[in-house]
Each structure stands twice: as structure tokens, then as C-alpha cells.
Amino acid sequence: MELIDLYIALFLSFFKIGLFGFGGGYAMLPLIQREVVELHGWISVADFTDIVAISQTTPGPIAFNSATYIGYSAVTEMGFTTGYGILGSAICTLAVSIPSLILMTLVCAFFFRLKGNPWMESSLSVLKPAIIGLIASAALMLMNGNNFTDYKSWIIFGVVLAASVKKVDPILLILLSGVAGLLLYPT
């Protein structure tokens, strides 16, 4: 029964994430973090940051990657076996996709000319700048003691920020900062 409740909670959370995840990608991070870290405590902030790191080094949208990862780990952390964890992944991935499926089916069926519709344009004129704010809040929320343990963290942050603005490949930057972690934090 406990397992069914967890599946339902996971489904509802990721359905919400899919339904309100405007802007895709990083813009969905504050929403995902709020649901899975703050409201349900399925994973810690550090684990959440690790998922984002894994997402940046593997193909596919961040929303799918977090759905798959969190679906698995939330279920197995509660002591259930791998098979139930895989089912959890599938449930979260489906849940995050269903809102898009429904909305896109409606858009295609009615041939909404969304582009050029003045109501749509007017909503987007506020929504788009708001999404920039959401991405900024994702960065700000992750700037905490779990992820920034000392001054060395800030050095890595500064170097990667500058390199990334200069369009250095993010995968390379992740790999290099992993090496930096090994060198800067000797046991």
C-alpha cells in the first residue's frame, strides 16, 4: 500500500511539473526542485545537483532525466527492489509527458494558430521574461552550503562561468571540474 501511495505521489508531482513546465530545460528546474526536494524530500539538494550534472553530460531533456532518476531512487531508497524502481521511473516519465501529449494533440486537432493570436502573444510577452527569472532562481537556489563548501567551490564556479560564456563545451567543463574536484580535495 505504501508503494502504491508513493507511485501516486510521484505521478502527481511529475504531472504538475509537465503541466507547468513552461520554457523547458533549466526553466523547469525550480519547479522540479520544489516538488522533489522541498515538498516531498525524495532526494537532497546535493543529489538534485548531481542529477543536473548527469543531465548535462548525457543526452536528452533534463525533465526526462530527472523523472527517470528520481522515480528510481525515491522507490529504491524506501527499500523496494530494482524492478519496482524501474516501474517508478516509467511512471514519472509518463507523468511528465502526458500534459504535453494532451496539449499538443489539441493544438494539432484544432489547428490553433497560436502564433499571431493577440491573447497568446500578450501572455508570452510576460511569460518569457518570467521564465528568465525562473532560470536565475534555479541557479540562486543551488548556490547553498551543500554545493559550495568552501572558497575552492567559488573558484570553480567563476572559471566555469567565464568559460561557458565563451562557449566552451559544457560536457568538457563538467569533466574538467570533476578532475579539479579530485585534485583540490585530497583525502
Place this chain on the structure above:
Amino acid sequence: MQIIKQYWELFLVFFKIGAFTFGGGYAMIPLIRNEVVKKKEWLNDSEFIDMLAIAQSIPGPIALNTALFVGNRRMGFKGSLFSAAGIILPSFIIILLIAILFAQFRDNPLVERIFKGIRPAVVALIAAPLLGLSRSAGVNRKNLWIPLVVALTVWLLKISPIFIILAAILLGLSHLAYLKILMKK
């Protein structure tokens, strides 16, 4: 037989896109265009631009929305199921394997040291595109207050992003309604 082949083709094209695009969303656009417009000629360039506008206007991952649109336009609802499966499966398989393996390594001190270096880098990678994105989202001096208020309220006051999204839509709609009332007078 022919129809099965077409569904399979939709699945394969988006499987390929899902398997080879790192960084998701905006990074996928050139690859999707190459497959869907240039190679397969399922859409022309102006339809592709319209599709991007729609994919970004509705919620959900942009890559998924694109796959759903192309699948639906080509083969209807069932087609969108095949293209969606194609775009979802690669990351599902890869992340599942990582989740299963990572659970065994997570408490390894070596892995912890590596991730101690990676975590601040992740935050930098989220922050880095903000300037470029602001420009393409049309942020200017007049509406700069919107991203600032959103960032601060979500970060410090823990306001739900769902509330922010709904408020932004409502504000946009009422702004237009207000303009229309003004024009009638």
C-alpha cells in the same frame, strides 16, 4: 506494411535525436531541423519555425513537444505516440542504468570528491546562458523588473513557480484586455 514502416521511421528519427542531443532543448533545434526539414522533408522551413513557436508556447520539454507535433502532423495521434516514444527512450535507458550503477558508487569517497568539484560547475552552467536568453526573450529596460521579481520571490520567499507561471499569464491577458477597453473609449 507500408504504414508500419512509416510509424517505425518516426520512432527511429526521434530516437536518433534523443540519443545524440546533449543539453536538451535549444541545443536540439539544429539537429531536429536537419532530420525533419532537410533529410526527411516532413516540414518546410516556415512550418518548422511555426512548430518551434508552438513547442515553446506550451509547457513541457521542447524536444518532446517538437516530436509530438511532427508525429501528429505526419501520422495523427498514433504517430505522435511513436515519435514521443522515440525521443523518450534513449534518455530513459541511459539514466536508468546510471541510477542503478550510481546507487552503488554514491558513498565512495572518490566519487564524492569528483562531485564536490562538479556541483559549483553545474550552477555556473545554469547561470551562463542567462544573458543570451534574456536577449532572445525580449528582456529590456522596461520589463527587466519581471525576471528580477520572479528570481527573488522564488529564491527568497519560496513562492511556487506554478503561481509565478499563472500570474504571468494572467498579467499578460489583463494587460491586453486593459488596452482593448482603452481603445473602445
